[in-house]
Amino acid sequence: MNALRAQYPEEVERILAKYPAERKRSAVMPLLYLAQRAEGYIRAQDLRDIAEICEISITDVASIVGFYTLYYDQPLGRYHIQVCTDLPCALRGAEDFLRQLSEKLGIGVGETTPDGLFHLEEVKCIGACHRAPVFQVQGDGEIVFHENQTVETALAVIEALREQARAAKGEQA
Amino acid sequence: MSQHILLRHRDIPHLDRLEVYQQHGGFEAFRKAVTSLQPTEVIQVVKDSGLRGRGGAGFPTGLKWSFCPNTIWPHYVVANADESEPGTFKDREIMESNPFQFLEGLMIAAFAIQANTAYIYLRGEYWHIGKLLDQKIAELEAAGLLGEGLFGTNYSLRLYTHMGAGAYICGEETALLESLEGKLGQPRLRPPFPAVAGLYARPTVINNVETLANVPPIIQNGAAWYRDFGTDKSPGVKIFSLSGHVNRPGNYELPLGTTFRELIYNYGGGIPEGRNIKAIMSAGASSTLIMADERALDTPMDYESLVGLGASLGSASVIVLDETVNMAWLAQKTTHFFKHESCGKCTPCREGTYWMTHILDRIVAGKAAEADVELLQAVAGQMQGKCLCALGEFSILPVLSSIQKFRSDYLEKVATPSLEVQS
């Protein structure tokens, strides 16, 4: 049984309907996002499921995961805090912003907070250069922009996410 | 400009709502095209308008549409919403705030080449825009503006969004097509060109979001009206994304041919804290540095005049650099970008960007000698003309132009060795 199809029957059909029936391979990227939604990364089982749906090899799917930066093949943290330090942002203080945020969070770039919630990343331009400093949060199947930030507002965003995760956990228990 | 043509949401509140967009003439151009014009007539109007691609290359849009052979079917249109050039954030504003004008332009393009399916390829980071466009497309289907047998004709059209996943190279049109086909986003060898063998090896037109947003007003008001804006050879308006050292960064829709001085000082409010301007990049990171002297500041921003400065308009992403910027640092920054984004398909780009970052890291860290600047120049020179796609060629522009025009910035770095080297 295809676990991805079983978990998201309607979404899988909706995705496949976008492309010609004989071009199922085109669905690989949206299916990867779908598979990543729950756990935040792509598991070996997902590769198999997607390969089956798209009628391509597992290696083909794995190579796509490796090529694109927004797919992860291991759990790095529930929320990826992606701070832009590309040229236009760097001209407006983004490197300092990242350094301070990193200190306040107590983790370096590429590291995860001990609670497993936040992974701090430095990224290239995200199309918000006029509102630097900026970062995006990738997690829970979404990517959300946060613009015109200060270290204080960024920490508030992170605290709100922590609260949200705690509440969700409480609901589950 | 008092009245916008593309950023009309700045003049009309709630233009992102279908009923408001329609109250202001929305979808009249599409209706007119489908019900009373031949596809060739639509293409002719766009040709006559002189509209050129706003995604970077500046290729005449109507001409591009006329290349699709009528012997191979189906045809496809793909909107390039990958917008990943550092310093570019214009397509985003169009899609967020005036989405129907972009969608209508895409729909007219589809009718012009008789495509029944069009895709919108968005960079993954524009997740919220993908969701928004999906909603807008559903509204258009509900309103009978998309779907089967439009306006009682036998023309049918469906639109679909497709999210990228973080790869600048997917903005290059053939890499984009590979990615849309579910493959690695690596450029194809050309020919064949997409107009003949594009998506699924079918005739395909690929246009930038801003290019497409120009189309409805052109169809509605005519080519002559559009030519009233801009210059003879570069007609129309352009959105300039202004960033870096300016007081008011942002998007500015202005006629092509507006000078750098007007953009930076009148619209952008000048340089913060009264500092002096040093250089300008006109095409995001993919720029030859322009030394910001009086002549450059008075240069009209259009396709031809920028070539006169040895630069190019590209996507018109104007990054302003003031006197505090060391251009070796800048080259290090852009080179790291290109190294990160190199798709690895061809050796000169993959290896060249790697070596350039290596040398630049040493130079900026104060651990290099003057000979390393020559080495850097040599590496860049060896890449020139040998890369499979423009990314590799773009990567050397800031490097070579910074060495050529701001050599003293490099000498400053190599002449002040860090403590590590001294000890």
Ligand SMILES: Cc1cc2nc3c(=O)[nH]c(=O)nc-3n(C[C@H](O)[C@H](O)[C@H](O)COP(=O)(O)O)c2cc1C
């Ligand atoms: C490395 C590279 C990145 C590109 N990125 C984009 C992009 O993000 N958006 C875009 O519209 N065009 C981009 N282009 C240009 C496209 O290849 C293509 O020329 C354009 O989408 C055509 O549309 P237009 O004629 O409407 O400009 C890029 C080109 C290269 C070489």
Ligand code: SF4
């Ligand atoms: S020039 Fe660079 S990005 Fe372009 S095909 Fe070669 S390796 Fe890939």
Ligand code: FES
């Ligand atoms: S450089 Fe940071 S968003 Fe563009």
